[in-house]
Amino acid sequence: MIRKTTRKISIFLTFVLVLGVMLSSFLWVSSEVEAASSGTGTASDPYIITTPTQLNDIRKSMRSYYKLGKDIDLSSYSDWTPIGTKSAVFSGGLDGDGHTISGLTINRSYLSDVGLFGYVESAQIRNVHLTGVNIVGNDYVGSLVGRINFGIIENSSASGTVKGYRQTGGLVGEVVYSSAVVNGSSANVTVDGYQNLGGLIGKYSSWTAMADNSASGSVTGTGGNLGGLVGYIDWGGGVTNSHASGDIRGTNLNSSSLGGLIGGSNSNLIEYSYATGNVFSKEGTNLGGLIGSGGGNIEQSYATGNITSEGGTFPEIGGLIGRSDFGKISNSYSTGQITGNANSTLFGGLVGSFYQGEILNSYAAVQVPTTGSNNGGLLGTEGYGIITNSYYDTEVSNQTDTGKGEPKSTAEMKSKATFVDWDFNSIWTINEGEDYPRLRPYVKSYSVLYESNGGTMGSVPTDNNRYPEGHVITVLDNTGNMKREGYRFMGWSTDALGNGGVYKGADTLIMGTAEVKLYAQWAPLTYTISSIGDSTLLSLLEGYLPGTQDTKTIQITRTGTGDLTNVAVLLTGDQANHFEITGPLETTLNDGTPATSFTVRAKDNLPSGTYSGTVTVKADHMADTTFTVKQSVNAKQILKGDANGDGIITPADALMITQYMKGKITLTADQFKALDMDNNGILDNADVQMIMAIYLGGTGK
Numbered sequence: 132m133i134r135k136t137t138r139k140i141s142i143f144l145t146f147v148l149v150l151g152v153m154l155s156s157f158l159w160v161s162s163e164v165e166a167a168s169s170g171t172g173t174a175s176d177p178y179i180i181t182t183p184t185q186l187n188d189i190r191k192s193m194r195s196y197y198k199l200g201k202d203i204d205l206s207s208y209s210d211w212t213p214i215g216t217k218s219a220v221f222s223g224g225l226d227g228d229g230h231t232i233s234g235l236t237i238n239r240s241y242l243s244d245v246g247l248f249g250y251v252e253s254a255q256i257r258n259v260h261l262t263g264v265n266i267v268g269n270d271y272v273g274s275l276v277g278r279i280n281f282g283i284i285e286n287s288s289a290s291g292t293v294k295g296y297r298q299t300g301g302l303v304g305e306v307v308y309s310s311a312v313v314n315g316s317s318a319n320v321t322v323d324g325y326q327n328l329g330g331l332i333g334k335y336s337s338w339t340a341m342a343d344n345s346a347s348g349s350v351t352g353t354g355g356n357l358g359g360l361v362g363y364i365d366w367g368g369g370v371t372n373s374h375a376s377g378d379i380r381g382t383n384l385n386s387s388s389l390g391g392l393i394g395g396s397n398s399n400l401i402e403y404s405y406a407t408g409n410v411f412s413k414e415g416t417n418l419g420g421l422i423g424s425g426g427g428n429i430e431q432s433y434a435t436g437n438i439t440s441e442g443g444t445f446p447e448i449g450g451l452i453g454r455s456d457f458g459k460i461s462n463s464y465s466t467g468q469i470t471g472n473a474n475s476t477l478f479g480g481l482v483g484s485f486y487q488g489e490i491l492n493s494y495a496a497v498q499v500p501t502t503g504s505n506n507g508g509l510l511g512t513e514g515y516g517i518i519t520n521s522y523y524d525t526e527v528s529n530q531t532d533t534g535k536g537e538p539k540s541t542a543e544m545k546s547k548a549t550f551v552d553w554d555f556n557s558i559w560t561i562n563e564g565e566d567y568p569r570l571r572p573y574v575k576s577y578s579v580l581y582e583s584n585g586g587t588m589g590s591v592p593t594d595n596n597r598y599p600e601g602h603v604i605t606v607l608d609n610t611g612n613m614k615r616e617g618y619r620f621m622g623w624s625t626d627a628l629g630n631g632g633v634y635k636g637a638d639t640l641i642m643g644t645a646e647v648k649l650y651a652q653w654a655p656l657t658y659t660i661s662s663i664g665d666s667t668l669l670s671l672l673e674g675y676l677p678g679t680q681d682t683k684t685i686q687i688t689r690t691g692t693g694d695l696t697n698v699a700v701l702l703t704g705d706q707a708n709h710f711e712i713t714g715p716l717e718t719t720l721n722d723g724t725p726a727t728s729f730t731v732r733a734k735d736n737l738p739s740g741t742y743s744g745t746v747t748v749k750a751d752h753m754a755d756t757t758f759t760v761k762q763s764v765n766a767k768q769i770l771k772g773d774a775n776g777d778g779i780i781t782p783a784d785a786l787m788i789t790q791y792m793k794g795k796i797t798l799t800a801d802q803f804k805a806l807d808m809d810n811n812g813i814l815d816n817a818d819v820q821m822i823m824a825i826y827l828g829g830t831g832k
Contacts, residue, residue: 172196174224174255183207186232189221190214196224199232199259206234213237213249213277220252220280227259227287235264235274235291243270244277245295246304254282264291264320271295271304273333274320278305285314290348292321299324300333300362301348309338309366317345326354329362329394330377340369340400349408351380355387355415358394358423359408367427369400372572378436379410386415388423390453391436396425403572404432414442419453419483420465426457426488431558431570433463439470446471449483449511450497461491462558462570468498476504479511480523480530486514492553495536496524496544496567509536520551524567562602574599577646581607584627584650589613591651598642606649608636617752618653625649656752663748663758668733670763674801677735683760686728687748689720698750700729707744709734710760720750731760739766767801772822774802785822788814 170178172195179200180186186203189195193215205211215221237245244250245268247261256276264274271278272295275287289302298305301320305327306313318331327334330346334356346360356363359375370393379389388395391406395417406421417424420434429452440446447454450465460482469478477483480495495509505512508523508530518536525531525538532538543549547561550568555561559568560576576597583591590611598604609620625631625640627650634640634649669681689695698718702710713730720727731746741763748756772780774787788806790796791814798806798814806814808821 170198172223177224177226189223189225192223193219193221194223196226196255198226199228199230202230203232204234205232205236208234209236210239211235211237211247213242213245213247215248215250216244217250217278220250220254221248222251222253222282224255224257225259226255226257229258229260231260231262233262235261235266237266237268240267240269242268243272244304245269245271246273246275246277248276250278250280251276251282252280254279256282256284257286259287261287261289262291264289264293266291266293268295268299268304270297270299271333272299272324273303274301274318276303278307279303279311279313280307281310283312283314284316285312286316288317288319290319292323294322295324295328295333297324297326297354298333298362299327300329301331301346303332305334305336306332306341306368307336311337312339313341313344315343318348319346320348322348322350324352324354326352327356327362327394328352329358330360330375332361334363334365335361335368336365337368338366340371342371342373344370344373346375347377349377349380351382352386353381353383354385355381356394356423357381357386357389359391359406360404361393363388363395364393364398364425367397367399369398369402369427370404371400372403374405374407376407378408381412381415384414384442386412388417388425388453389415390419390421390423391434392421392432393425394423396422396427398425398427400428400430401432402428402430405573406434407436409436410438412440412446415440416446417453417483418446418448420450420467421463422452422455424452424454424456426455428458429460429463431462431572433570433573434465435467437468437470440472442472445476447477447483447511449479449481450495451481451493453483455482455485455488457486457488459489459491460493461489462554463493464495464567464570466496466567469500471500471502476506477511478506479535480508480528481510481521481536483511484514485510485512485516487516489517489519490521490536491519492521492550492558494522494524494544494550494568496527496541499528499530501529506530507532507535508538520553522549560599562599565601569599575644577642577644579604579642579647579649581623582627582648582650583613583615585618585653586613586615586651588615600642600644602642604640604642604647606634606636606638606640609651613651615651615653617656619656621652621654623649624652663746663756665759665761666731667761668763670765671733671737672765673737673739673767675764680732680735680762682730682732684728684730685746685748686726687720688726695720695753696751698727698748701747701749702731702744703747704743704745706742709737709742709762710744712746733762733764737762737764739764769801769805771805771808772825774798774806776801776805780822780825782823782826785819785826788819788822 170176172178174196177196177198181200274289301318328350330348359377375392381389389410391408410418420436478499480497508528522537522539524544526541561568576599579594581591592607592610622633622635624633629652666683696719743761774784808818
């Protein structure tokens with residue numbers, strides 16, 4: 132009984148001890164997470180990570196959700212341990228929230244499932260950006276995730292170097308199972324390894340199509356399935372709207388299935404995707420500018436890289452696809468150059484070997500080696516495929532084969548008329564005579580916008596066209612009769628201040644790589660009038676008769692364009708009141724009335740003296756024009772005793788005094804002055820006697 136009781140107590144104590152350890156462990160994990168971050172760890176309220184230690188502590192709660200609160204530097208971890216293994220997966224979420232994680236270093240050449248996260252399942256990883264990674268692993272190696280089973284990775288990126296053996300990618304080693312997907316992500320990572328290597332993903336084994344991805348790092352391997360974006364696509368997962376620009380390099384005999392975008396493909400569909408990197412193989416086979424080998428449909432995709440094979444006797448090289456086993460290639464093309472040794476064969480500008488399927492509305496402008504027995508401008512060799520409305524440049528390719536695509540000259544390849552039943556409205560575009568057809572989804576086109584740049588009336592013209600780079604733009608005129616008060620329209624310029632040159636309507640310019648804005652150019656309405664010099668009027672004799680003054684007629688002639696408004700002439704100066712102006716008080720000069728005139732003269736009855744005035748011609752948008760007018764009035768010379776102005780002194784002049792004194796006549800002021808011989812202001816007999824004395828003395832002249 133005692134023994135049974137002791138045993139029960141022992142069991143109870145053991146249970147309490149275990150429970151305590153479990154509780155303490157639970158409390159320790161919970162308290163560590165809570166102490167490390169704000170938030171509660173749910174999808175709607177994630178833990179906020181702000182330190183490297185907090186990021187490392189994710190492994191303590193693998194189903195929780197996290198978000199970066201700031202950039203994280205992991206350089207203090209000399210050899211980072213990946214978060215998550217196949218037996219202890221990470222199945223929560225991490226949102227980088229646009230922050231970066233730098234300095235990630237892993238050196239575990241013996242380990243598989245290597246990356247910031249090793250193995251994740253049904254996880255959500257978003258907006259995580261890694262910089263400067265340096266990672267070495269075995270299989271399933273990526274900078275962000277070694278292997279993802281289900282789940283999603285989106286809007287994430289990485290830069291640096293990644294080295295593995297198989298299933299190695301710049302961002303993800305392998306994506307597995309039907310619902311796993313990588314979208315909107317990129318990598319600029321140098322990738323090195325053996326087999327299934329990709330600039331972004333080593334191997335993609337998902338039925339879910341990935342989209343909007345890119346890679347720019349180089350990929351080098353000694354085995355097969357090397358791709359600029361994905362090394363190998365299995366299970367039919369598709370690729371849309373993605374591209375790669377890194378070079379692909381296979382270094383030995385086993386380096387087969389090398390592609391600028393995808394090495395080996397078992398995809399359902401590759402669409403709206405392209406590759407621009409070069410592909411090189413030491414001695415391998417199945418090399419393509421876009422895809423090394425495989426099957427499936429290729430739509431609206433292209434490749435422009437050069438392809439080189441230094442050895443091998445059956446390389447199967449194509450500008451777009453090295454070996455195509457099945458599927459349809461439509462609305463796609465390749466350009467570039469293929470280089471192979473003298474023993475090589477199966478070179479095709481678009482496809483090296485084409486066994487079955489269809490090629491529709493596609494072309495190649497690829498230089499193809501002339502050596503070998505199965506070369507072609509479009510296809511190297513054809514099995515049971517159907518080729519419809521597909522062409523190749525015979526001048527560039529140095530090939531003249533028929534039946535495997537239609538050979539055309541370079542000029543014909545740059546003419547829309549060559550391409551029968553091609554859709555140049557929604558799929559293709561062409562710069563006639565200048566370039567080959569290009570796919571609209573990749574040819575960036577830009578608008579031309581017209582800006583009023585201060586215009587106050589009318590409307591700017593509208594150009595609804597979009598122009599690809601290099602296309603000619605015909606500049607529109609001022610079709611909306613746009614105006615600006617006080618200015619005249621001069622044309623358009625790419626610079627608001629006119630520093631970009633001025634274009635008139637119907638002028639042309641070449642579209643660049645950005646939207647063009649044309650700003651209206653306005654010149655102030657400035658006018659001049661015909662030159663007006665200072666004027667001196669003919670002199671007058673004091674007592675001049677009204678209307679006998681010299682009259683100066685001044686012509687005002689508009690120069691420039693537009694209406695010259697509020698033309699007026701003003702007199703200013705201290706003596707301005709001694710002159711008079713006739714017209715215009717205020718007028719407008721326009722196309723119908725480009726000129727007017729006015730007159731200036733001295734007023735009537737000015738006493739002797741010299742007079743001057745300033746005449747100012749004013750108008751809107753014109754600097755004042757001034758000139759000086761002068762008028763001299765000379766004093767009249769009066770001969771004493773000569774009242775009747777006949778130049779002689781006679782008794783008749785004396786008689787005028789007598790008649791004036793009797794009130795019989797009225798004298799003018801000049802007559803009075805002439806008869807007032809003693810200048811006393813009175814006419815009397817003394818003045819008569821003085822006149823007669825002059826007459827009798829014979830000095831009357």
